[in-house]
Amino acid sequence: MLSTSTRAGTLGDVATVTTRPYHHGNLRAALLEQAExxxxxxxxxxxxxxxxxxxxxxxxxxxxxxxxxALLDALTESGFDRLGRELDAAIAGAAADFTARLTSLAxxxxxxxxxRAALLELMFAAxxxxxxxxxxxxxxxxxxxxxxxxxxxxxxxxxxxxxxxxRVATVAWACFQGLAAMANGGMLEAGSLDDVVADxxxxxxxxxRPR
Amino acid sequence: MLSTSTRAGTLGDVATVTTRPYHHGNLRAALLEQAExxxxxxxxxxxxxxxxxxxxxxxxxxxxxxxxxALLDALTESGFDRLGRELDAAIAGAAADFTARLTSLAxxxxxxxxxRAALLELMFAAxxxxxxxxxxxxxxxxxxxxxxxxxxxxxxxxxxxxxxxxRVATVAWACFQGLAAMANGGMLEAGSLDDVVADxxxxxxxxxRPR
DNA sequence: ACCTGAACACCGTTCAAGT
DNA sequence: ACCTGAACACCGTTCAAGT
Numbered sequence: 001m002l003s004t005s006t007r008a009g010t011l012g013d014v015a016t017v018t019t020r021p022y023h024h025g026n027l028r029a030a031l032l033e034q035a036e037x038x039x040x041x042x043x044x045x046x047x048x049x050x051x052x053x054x055x056x057x058x059x060x061x062x063x064x065x066x067x068x069x070a071l072l073d074a075l076t077e078s079g080f081d082r083l084g085r086e087l088d089a090a091i092a093g094a095a096a097d098f099t100a101r102l103t104s105l106a107x108x109x110x111x112x113x114x115x116r117a118a119l120l121e122l123m124f125a126a127x128x129x130x131x132x133x134x135x136x137x138x139x140x141x142x143x144x145x146x147x148x149x150x151x152x153x154x155x156x157x158x159x160x161x162x163x164x165x166x167r168v169a170t171v172a173w174a175c176f177q178g179l180a181a182m183a184n185g186g187m188l189e190a191g192s193l194d195d196v197v198a199d200x201x202x203x204x205x206x207x208x209r210p211r
Numbered sequence: 212m213l214s215t216s217t218r219a220g221t222l223g224d225v226a227t228v229t230t231r232p233y234h235h236g237n238l239r240a241a242l243l244e245q246a247e248x249x250x251x252x253x254x255x256x257x258x259x260x261x262x263x264x265x266x267x268x269x270x271x272x273x274x275x276x277x278x279x280x281a282l283l284d285a286l287t288e289s290g291f292d293r294l295g296r297e298l299d300a301a302i303a304g305a306a307a308d309f310t311a312r313l314t315s316l317a318x319x320x321x322x323x324x325x326x327r328a329a330l331l332e333l334m335f336a337a338x339x340x341x342x343x344x345x346x347x348x349x350x351x352x353x354x355x356x357x358x359x360x361x362x363x364x365x366x367x368x369x370x371x372x373x374x375x376x377x378r379v380a381t382v383a384w385a386c387f388q389g390l391a392a393m394a395n396g397g398m399l400e401a402g403s404l405d406d407v408v409a410d411x412x413x414x415x416x417x418x419x420r421p422r
Numbered sequence: 423a424c425c426t427g428a429a430c431a432c433c434g435t436t437c438a439a440g441t
Numbered sequence: 442a443c444c445t446g447a448a449c450a451c452c453g454t455t456c457a458a459g460t
Contacts, residue, residue, distance in 0.1 A: 027424085047453065057426045059455085064424095068453065124396040132397075140398075160419050168419050170399070171411045174389030179381075181388055185335040186343075187351075188381070200382045207418030208371050208379050238443085258434065268445045270436085275443095279434065 028064040030054055035075055036119070043118040047071070076126040077139045079119045083112055084143035091146050098154045103201045105147055106176045107194050113180030114193070120180070147173065172204055239275040241265055246286055247330070254329040258282070287337040288350045290330045294323055295354035302357050309365045314412045316358055317387045321408050324391030331391070358384065383415055 034053055039045055047068050048058040065071040090108035094101045113120045123140070126132050151169045154160040160168060179200060182188050188196060245264055250256055258279050259269040276282040301319035305312045324331045334351070337343050362380045365371040371379060390411060393399050399407060 046451085048451080058453090059427080060425055062425095062454080124392060124398075158421060161421050166400070167410060168414060170390075170393070170407065171386060171414045172419075174393055174411065175382060175386040176389065177392055178385030178387065178389030181335060181392060182381070182385055187335075189377070196381065199378060200385065203379065203382045203415070203418075205418055205420060207414075207416055208383075209416060210369060210372050257432085259432080269434090270446080271444055273435080273444095 027054070027056060027060060031061055031064060031071065032074055032078065035071060036078075039075070039118045039122075040116055045072075072122055073126060073133050073136060075119065076122050077133065077136050079116070079123050080136065080139035080143045083109075083123075084139070084145070086112055087143060087146050091150065098150070098159050099201065099205055101150055102172070102205070103198055105150065106172075106197045106201055109173075109176050110180045110183065110193060110197050113177070114183050117180075117184045144169075144173075175200055175204060238265070238267065238271060242272055242275060242282065243285055243289065246282060247289075250286070250329045250333075251327055256283075283333055284337060284344050284347060286330065287333050288344065288347045290327070290334050291347065291350035291354045294320075294334075295350070295356070297323055298354060298357050302361065309361070309370050310412065310416055312361055313383070313416070314409055316361065317383075317408045317412055318405050320384075320387050321391045321394065321404060324388070325394050325404070328391075328395045355380075355384075386411055386415060 031050060031054065034050055035045055038050065038053075045068075047061055051058045051061055061071065065074070086108050087105055090104045091101050094104035126136050148165055148169050151160060151165040151172075155162055155165060176197070179188070179193075179197060183193055183196075242261060242265065245261055246256055249261065249264075256279075258272050262269045262272055272282065276285070297319050298316055301315045302312050305315035337347050359376055359380050362371060362376040362383075366373055366376060387408070390399070390404075390407060394404055394407075
């Protein structure tokens with residue numbers, strides 16, 4: 001029993017390894033794992049369905065999460081962690097110039113937002129409530145640290161208008177968020193989403209007046 | 212009975228006028244009216260609750276809407292109609308120059324998006340489904356006709372980069388949509404939302420390189 | 423400490439039956 | 442034509458009881 005629980009995080013699909021792998025063990029981790037998968041596949045979540053899929057009673061999740069919202073909060077926090085890692089990777093994998101880095105960040109964000117639409121919606125809704133867990137806020141701040149630093153550095157070398165970097169970062173990020181929302185809503189002409197994103201970055205950098 | 216049904220649309224709150232005002236009458240209109248109110252106030256909707264509030268059985272709505280989604284579709288369509296009217300009013304009430312009109316449009320849109328957050332979410336979700344009603348698509352196109360025309364005219368007088376006006380319109384609108392989502396998610400520093408919007412328009416028009 | 427089973431108050435949807 | 446009432450298969454949450 002201990003051996004299955006130690007493998008759980010890395011291998012996934014713990015439920016099929018033995019006949020009844022937890023009952024006590026790593027239910028908490030299994031719930032989060034299954035919840036994220038279900039959310040990605042079906043876009044909705046039922047606690048009872050989760051319990052059914054993991055072979056525990058519908059009341060069992062209560063031992064690990066006070067209510068459904070508590071599970072969603074945990075999902076949200078790990079979502080920000082993952083987003084932060086992907087944004088960090090995007091900036092590290094791009095050429096050193098500002099536009100290339102911003103484009104890479106934008107593509108990574110829009111990709112995350114479209115691949116995990118339901119999760120991102122949770123992440124937005126989490127901040128909506130005033131009582132959002134402190135851990136969620138911290139993870140969110142950390143996720144957006146790299147983009148903010150990029151704008152700050154670009155200001156330092158005179159490539160971006162001066163002032164609070166959050167002002168210009170907010171506008172850019174709103175644009176990416178909106179593109180993702182429009183893509184998820186099917187309101188974008190077909191074509192490649194990355195092209196639309198690159199177009200948006202060019203417009204953000206240079207404005208829309210003729211040069 | 213006929214007299215109450217003719218007054219329904221204009222006065223609202225029909226349910227309190229007589230003891231049992233419909234039972235047959237304008238249930239359909241009353242459902243839509245109440246649904247929009249509930250959605251704005253609580254952000255969620257239950258058909259049974261709606262029926263309860265209107266004093267009909269929980270099965271009665273079925274006569275007017277095949278299922279919950281059909282009611283949401285109707286709400287969505289009237290939402291686009293209303294949005295279209297507000298955008299038209301915004302452009303009519305602004306000074307004649309491009310930036311003033313764009314700022315006015317943006318403020319009107321963000322205002323709509325924050326005042327009726329749940330409705331706008333429905334409007335986005337409606338286009339997500341491939342089987343979105345034709346009426347919904349038409350209402351959506353109509354709502355965004357004025358903004359698109361603004362970009363087209365600005366291109367004609369050389370104030371905006373040439374090309375398909377939808378390209379630049381998409382970027383601008385994504386930005387406004389993202390600002391609204393961030394405002395609804397509580398991710399915007401306090402301050403006036405209109406200031407943030409005006410800042411965004413300025414950035415969109417002039418870009419973020421130092422002038 | 424962790425989980426179960428029954429219970430409660432809700433859902434959306436269906437359908438025979440009423441007027 | 443329009444509405445009701447009972448029924449079905451779901452929810453989330455609570456709580457006494459089991460191990």
